[in-house]
Amino acid sequence: MATDAIGEERPALFLRKATGLVRGWSVRDSIIYACLATNFVTLGIYEFTLAGPAFPKGQLISAVIISGIWVSFLVIAYAGLIVTIPRAGGDYVWQTRILGSGLGFVMAVTGWWFILWLWAPIYGNILSVQLFQPLWATLKWTWPAGGAAWFGTKNGIFVVTLITIALAGILVSIGMAGYARIQRWCFIGGMIGFLVIVGLLLFNSRSTFISSFNLEAHRLFGTANAYANTNHLAAKAGYTTSSLGFGPLGATMLLVPAMMFFILWPNWGATLYGEIRGASDFRRVFAGMFVGLWITVALTVIFLLLMAKTVGWGFYQNLNALSYNTTPQFGIWPYPFLFAGWLVHNTAFQVVLILVLSLWFFGWVGTLFLSSTRVIFAAAFDRVLPDRAAEVSEKRKVPLYSLVLMLLPAVGLGAVYAYSATFRTYTYDAVLVIAVTYLFSAIAVVILPWRKPDLWRASPASKVRVFGVQIVPLAGLVTIGLLVFNLYEWFSNDNYFVNNRDSLYYMGAMYVLAIALYVTAYFVRRRQGIDLGLINKEIPVE
C-alpha cells in the first residue's frame, strides 16, 4: 500500500493508495475559463455601445473598476461554496441542499437553462456585428442584398442566430474534450489579436487615426470626411458626452448594472467543479476566478484609455450614440476593432485581424448550453423532469432530448428576438434572471454556517479569516448588496429596458414555467408513489 505524507516539517496527514487522489489542476486553465466567461471583447465591447449612450454622464472606466471590486466579493462567496460543497452542478446543488429542493430547482432552471434561450440570439447578434458585418464591409461583399448591413436586418439576425444555435449544439455534441483544446487556442489567438490592437492604438497618433478613418470610410462606404461627420451627426441628434474621467459617482454607479453584462461571470465554471479536481483548495479556486476577472478589468481599462488617446473619447462615444439612438454610422454596428484595423491600409491585414479577434467569440460560444445540459440532467435524475431528458445516445454520445429542450425554445426565441425590435431591447433580462439565481446562492452562503454547521466547520472556507472574521459569509453579504443594488436599478430605471410590461411578463413567465414544472412533477411523482420531498431530506445520524 503506497502512501504519501502531506505536510512540511510535521506531517499533517497520510494518504494511502486509493482512487481519485489527483494532483491539483492548473490554475492557468481556470483563469482562461473565467477570462473567456467575462469576455471583454465579445460581451464588453458590445455592452459599451449600449451603456455609454444610455448613461452619458457616467464614467466607463470607474464603472468597470467598481464592478470588478464588487464582483470580487462574489468570487469569494462562490469560492466558499465550491470548497464547502465541491459538486458539479453548482448553484443547483448548493441551493437544493441549503435552501430546499423546490426553490433550488426554480432558481437553477431559470438562471441556467431558460434564460440561456435568450442568450442564444444575443450571441447570434454579437457574431453578426463582430464578425459578419465587419468582414463583409472590409471585403465589400454585396451579397446578400445590402451587404454588411443585411446582417443587421431581421432576416440577417435570425440567420446568424440559427448559425450560433447550431454551432453551440454541435459543440455540446462533440463534448468538452475536443472543445477545451480549441478554447485554449482561441484564447491565445484572441489575446494576440488584442495585443495587435493595443500596438496599433498605442503607436499611432490621433491625427493618423483621423486620416486613416476618413480614408478607409471613404474607400469602403463612400462617406467623405467621416470622422467629423460622425461628430456632427451625434451633435445634431442632441447627444453630448462627458469627457473621460472618474466622476461623478452617482451617474457612474448607474453604469454598474450595465457592466454586469460581462463582469458578472467569473464564476461561470462553478457548475463544473467537483471533488476530484481538488476543488477544496480555497486559494486555487479563488485565484482562478479572481485573476480571470481582473485580467478582464485590466484589458477593459487599457482598451478604453487607448480609445481615448488615439481614437478620441468623444468620437468613440458619438459612434456608439449614433448606433444606439438613431442609425449607426455606415449602417453597421460600430466595431472599434474594425476601425483600429483601418490604421493599416491593407485589406488582407484587416480581414485577418477581424478573424483573429472573432476567436474571442468562438472560444466561448461552445459553452453556451453546457451548463444547461448539466441542470437538465440533474433535474431528470432528481425525477423532476422525465427520465428521457437525461438520455444520451450510446452510439453518438449526444444528449438528444436535453439538446431539444435547449435548442427548440432558443430557435423560437431567436425568431422573436430577430423580428421584434422591442424584444431585442430586453438584453438586460438575460443578466437579471441569472443575477437572481446568484442572489439565492449568496443567501445560501450567508446562512450556510447556521443551516449546515458541521459542513461549514469542516470546510476550508470557514478557516478564511481577516482580523479573525470569517470572510466568506461576509463576502456573501456584500454580494447580496451588489445584486440587490443591480436588481433595484434594473427594475426602477427605464434605461435598462427591463422595467416595462412585456419584459416583466417575459421574465415572470419563466418563473411561472419553472414553478409549474416543479409542482406538476411533485404531484405526478406522488401519484406514482415517489416522494420528491425525500430527495434532500437528511437521514438522522443518531
Place this chain on the structure above:
Amino acid sequence: MRVFFATDIHGSEICWRKFLNAASFYKADVVVLGGDVTGKVMVPITAHNGYWQVVFGGEDRRIETREELEQVERQIRNRGSYPAIVTPDELSWLSKEESAVDQRFSVEMLSSLDRWLDMADGKLKGGAIPCVLNGGNDDFFEIDPVIESSPCVTFAEGKLLDLDGFSLVSMGWTNPTPWDTFREAPEEELAQKIDAVAQLVPDMERAIFNFHAPPYGTGLDEAPALDASLRPIRGGVVMKSVGSTAVRDAINKYQPMLSIHGHIHESRGVKKMGRTLAINPGSVYGDGVLQGALLELNAKKGKVGKYLLVNG
C-alpha cells in the same frame, strides 16, 4: 420490496451511521452498501505531555482535554479519515518509513471497521434488517474476513444472495485505474469473474448486479480526464468515460432487472440499458451526505417499479 443502495462512503463515520439508519428512515426492507467502505486518509494526533496536537482542516490545533480530543476524533472520522494518536517519535518514524504507515493504516482501518460492525449490530436489530456489504477496488483484502464474521451484515463479494425472491450478485473489482488499487483486473479477467457469478443466477429477470465498476460509456462512469502526472486536464472540464467494458457487455448480454454501481463519485445518474435499469447514486461522503438510490422492486412483475436518487 424496497431496497436502499449506497456506495463509496470511504470511511465517513457520519455516512455509515446514516446508512444504518436508512432502513428505518426510508422504510427499506434491505440495505446494500456497494463497496469502497474504507477511508483513504489518516490524520496523526500527536500526544504530548498533557495535551495533543493535530493539523485538521488546515488548522493547527492544540487539544487540552479528553472531551475535546474525542470531539476532534469524531470530526476526523466524520470526514472519512482515521485519527491516529501517536507519540512525537512515532510520528517521525511514520513520516520516514512507508511500511510503518501501511501497518498503522491497516490497524486503524480494521479497528474502525470493528466499531462500525458493532454499531450495525445495535441498529439493525441483530440482523433482523438485512444488510449487505461488499468490497470496492479501494478496500484492501483484510477487511473481507472481518465483514464475513459479522453476525448482522452479509458479505456479498462473489456470492449469490437471495433477497426475497430477487437474486443479488456482487463484485467489488474494477477495471484498472491510474492508482493501481487493490481489486483491479484487466477487462478480460473481469468478464470471467462476472460470468462466474452470473452463472449462479437462476432467473435474470429477477437479478440484481451489484458491481462496483459502472458500465463503460453510459454516463454513469464519467470522470475528469487526467494527464500522465494525474493532473486534471483543461481545468477539469474535460470528462471521459472510465467505466468497465466487461460490466457493460455483461449487462447487455445478461439483461438483469437492475444493475447498481459506484466507483465514480461524480457520475451520479441513471441509464436504461435494454431492459436493465443501471444506477450509480454517486458519493459525496466528504460532505457527510449519504447519497443513495431508493429502489422499489416489483416481485410480481420482476422489475424496478420506482426509483429515487436521494441525498440523505
